[in-house]
Amino acid sequence: MFSIIQAAGWPIWPLLICSILALTLIIERLSTLRASRIAPPKLLDEVLSISQQSLPAPEVIQRLAENSALGEVLAAGLRAVANEPDLNDDKLRQVFEIAGRRAIHRMERYLNALGTIATAAPLLGLLGTVVGMIDIFGSQSPGGGNPAMLAHGISVALYNTAFGLMVAIPSLMFYRYFRGRVEDLVMEMEQSSDRLLSHLKRFLA
Template sequence: MQEIWNVLSLGGPTAIPLMIASIFSLAVIIEKTIFFAKNKQDNKNLIRKVEMMIDEGDTMSAYNQLKGKKGPNVKLLSTALSNLDEDSERIREALQVTGQNEIRKMEKHLTILDVIAMIAPLLGLLGTVLGIISSFNILGGAAGIGDPTQISAGIASALISTAIGLIIAIPTAIFYSYFSKIVDRRAHQLNQSIVEIMDVVDGNDRGEKYEENVKNIS
């Protein structure tokens, strides 16, 4: 702990903001890693089974299959089942809203990583500039060559600040890119799921079958 504090003290005034940024970055990385691990892609066999039940008008069995299940596709199917008495356009709108909400959950806090990846090198550069200015001030105010220890301290401050900024920015940018690709891939899969569900709904005779199964559920 003492060694870390020593490095921070040598890093100059921008070292503390950089450390705070690194804490936020690490917290977001851990949170998103856990989130994506818990919200993996849904079981395709389950999805196909529920879609077949919807196609056959067996709404009650479809509801039972989804009970206790989690995931974006399960949310889409639940939305479709809840709106089977509506027209196709209304069901499509409801599915799109649900899909957008799921995407927002996946994107949550990613902006923090993007901002930190951008500002960390700038803070490091600011620390470098301040350290160099300090060294030149020592040289300008000293008789002769000045105190080498003070000059080297200013240079060390400049170099350490730059290093800290890059150490924070590089992994943050990597994780931001990685999580963004996961979001893009899953958003594409959600759009495909909406199309598949609408194909089932549009091809399903929902009239009497739906009313009969809703009575059974009630």
């Protein structure tokens, strides 16, 4: 592997950096976008249960906000009603929307970087191949060179294109997967917020 990297020349080093960054981002997003950290399945039912008769205490709301992204959104609604009992429906819905946008922003963190790597990696690979081909043909003597050496040089130049595709394809697949995952989680959070909003109307003045 090290000999291939050496043979491919300097253009492969940006690709190596991209591969390390992509792997780091993929591992980080796989860890972050878990249901237990974003939208625990039974969290809404627990919130509805503890607020059936009255609003939870401030320390309970704070623990809810620290539980997960969905917990933070639900806690924002509970806190708004507790602080302003005369809040109307539109303002309460706006509180949920603002908290939801903050949660979505955190869920989408680093996805643009991963998408950029997926787009740029094939171009970097092509750049490395072009640079390698220029070096190969520039080193040939006017009277013609060794065909075997020329073929070997071309194969070495193509290492960059192959490595660029090896970086781009998994990056693009995970980028699409994470985008779909975020959309599913956002839909779930919106449905939970709507249910809690309807539940909290009874506490409005």
